[in-house]
Amino acid sequence: MTDSDLRSRFLEGMSRGATFVSVITTDGEAGRFGVTVSSMTSVSADGAAPSLLVCVHHRSPAAAAILGNRMFCANLLHESQHEVSDVFSGRRRDEHHRRFDGIDWTPGHGRQPVLNGATASFVCALKTSLLWETHYIMVGEVAEVVLDDSPQALLYGQRAYRKAVGLS
DSSP states (O other): OOHHHHHHHHHHHHHTSEEEOEEEEEOSTTOOEEEEESOEEEEESSSSSOEEEEEEETTSHHHHHHHHHOEEEEEEOBTTOHHHHHHHHTTTOOOGGGTTTTOOEEEOGGGOEEETTOSEEEEEEEEEEEEETTEEEEEEEEEEEEEOSOOOBEEEETTEEEEOOOOO
8 A cells, every 4th residue: 555545545534433623722922822623632530630632733833832831722612613613723714813803712721712602621731742743742731621501512524514413
């Protein structure tokens, strides 16, 4: 299998799974930035504090800002927030410093941007990061959790936004 075939098959295989959509935000001396990611997951609930992991492309200005600010907020989007995802993914071609314009958010612990309407937001202190190929793998220790009354998360799978449905 050629490298090109392997990459294509990998992308197709990964597209067949669904994952929840998160916007990772940060604010501080390195600036206020946000980026949509599909790779955010729990690491542990049982350490000194709960922890989670996010992956951010190394060329994203948000990656440099998170590394500089040493804090971030992982906002798990509500199923109605696909437009928020589009803004922070760059699909609208907005400049990074304008992505917060028109987005409803509140400063959380350490001034980290908590996106209003997100089903859950996890404010974290960055504890470690590793540059792997094209992405930073970042582990944060959770300092604050903000929960919305509506728990329905936005999903992304098969190259489109999805909603979870219960099985009977």
